[in-house]
Amino acid sequence: MEWNIPEYVDRIIDKLEANGYSGYIVGGSVRDILIGREPSDFDITTDALPDEIEEVFKEYKTLEVGKQFGTIVVVQEEGIVEVTTFRADGEYVDGRRPERVYFSKNIIDDLSRRDFTINSMAYNKKAGLIDYFQGKEDLKKRQIKTVGDPKERFSEDYLRIMRALRFASQLEFSIEESTFQACKLYSEYILNISIERIREEFFKILLCKTPSNGIRLMKDTGMLSIVLPEIMDTVRFNQHTPHHDKDVFEHILCVLDNTDPILELRLTALLHDIGKPHTLTIDENGIGHFYNHDKVGAKIAEKILKRLKASNELIETVSLLIYKHMTQHDNLGEKGLKRLLAIMGEERIFTLLELNKADRLCSNKDANIQDLIEREEKIKRIIENKEVYEKKQLTINGHDVIKLGYKEGKKIGEILNYLLEKVLENPELNDKEKLIEIIKEKFKASE
Incomplete structure (x- = not known):
């Protein structure tokens, strides 16, 4: 097979060899090349010690990140490469890391400390593929x-x-x-x-x-x-409804697979119905209902993501998406869509719609998402036409209201909220003079 290794990576191996050392690409990059995938990065292993690596590449920019573990980062215009001395691990005592790392002159030591056979192969042009643990065979066996x-x-x-x-x-x-x-x-x-x-x-x-x-x-x-113990409650949880042909867990997995690989969207897909086992009620006809499972689920999701130490932004986004995922069933008119857009924002609204579509399609074989497609088009039109859906888009702001003689405080917010309501009902009213007239007619100025 052909090994298409970038020139900037080959250059490092060539320079190591020119100075009397060996160098090999190793690990994930070898695996990816063998299965026809483009490696995301390249790591090189060598018998040169860290100080010797620095000496070989003294004309290059290098970073000492991880030098105590044998790693020197060589920086080139085309990309960075981690160059690491052959290593052998000392005793593991805590199930997390070895007590000590020993530098070695033997590549077998380095490859034998790696986790999986498919990650324990090395390659250079002189030696070819080094595969002591049959990693290539396991790639074939998948x-x-x-x-x-x-x-x-x-x-x-x-x-x-x-x-x-x-x-x-x-x-x-x-x-x-x-x-x-x-x-x-x-x-x-x-x-x-x-x-x-x-x-x-x-x-x-x-x-x-x-x-x-x-x-x-x-x-x-x-x-x-x-x-994620909370999700185990959804496994084999019968929804008791003709609108769903899967248990909650299988529905969740279907939604997960039918969303784009965007972290906040995938997390929301995984957790969107996590509140259902806590909210099931059965009516007189034996039909299951999950009132407020969106709100309960949002709180559970927030707790999970805090436990995982996710970023505050991610926690907020996922919680909001779960909280609002049932709006797909609301019969929202123009005004309602603008309210939803104001809550979600122009980016999150489309993430919500992607979730809604997957959620609907995974409910049963007869599911139809035409109304959600139409909703998406309406929202795009609102944005493209720059129609008002939040206060900051009004042609008047708090400072303008104060200049009219109104005191700062709650009154200003009350006035702007009222104006927004009027403009949502009639977009043509978003004219500064018209809004001033509405204020004068509706509200008394402060004395």
Whole structure:
């Protein structure tokens, strides 16, 4: 096969070799090339020690990020490359990291410390592919398998369990049986890992092409009940309604797979119906209802995302989208759409509509989204025509009202809210002189 390695990466290997050292691309970049994917970045491993790497590249800009672990970042105009000394790990004592890292002159030491066979291959033009652990064979089998004993690999670093699930989901691979059983055996120890590291792997699973695969793997290994226990209540939860042909969990996974890989959208899809198990009521006809599950779900989602230490902006966006996801069933006229647009904003409104479409399509085989498509067109028209939907778009502001003789405070807000209502009803009123006349007719000026 042809190894299309960028010139700026080859340049680093060539320079190492010219100075008497070896250099290989390693890990994910080798894996991706073998399966025909474009590597997102390139890492190089070498027998040169960190100080020796710096000496070789003294004419380049280098960064000492991770130097104590053997990594020197070489900066070139075309891109940055991490160059790392061959390493062997000392004893793992806490299920997170080795007590010590030893530098080595043997590439086998470096490859044997890696997590999965598909990530333990190296390559350069002279040596060709170095594959001591049959990673290429596992790529052909489309399976995730640990390097060596899976129990030993996972007990060294429990985050590797989440990484196994993530790689299986990203690559649409299976997990080799002994590796899978070890995932189940050690999943309870995942909380030994910082929540930030867990969150990053979890979010990567959500952004996969078919994220439901990763969520199912999390459920089957016991990881979901630890990382996201709230969602376990939705598994096999009967909705008792003719409007849904799936249980809540299966509906959630369908919505998840039918949304674009945008983090806030995927998180909302995963959590949008998480309030349903807490709000089910059955009427006299045996039909299930979930009154206020949107509001309950928004609060649960906020709690989950705070636990995951997500950003405040992400928490706010996801909570709002869940809180408003049932507006798809409201018969909103022009005024109602403008109110919704004012609440959501011009970006979030379309995220909400994407969620609404997926939510509707995943309810039952007869679902129709024509009304949502029409709603989207109306909202686009409102925006394109620059129609007023919030106070800051009025041709008059608080300072103008104060100049008319009204005192600062609640009165100003009351006046502007009233004007907005009038303009929402009749857009032609958004003229400064007309609005001043309305103020004079409706409100008494302060003395």
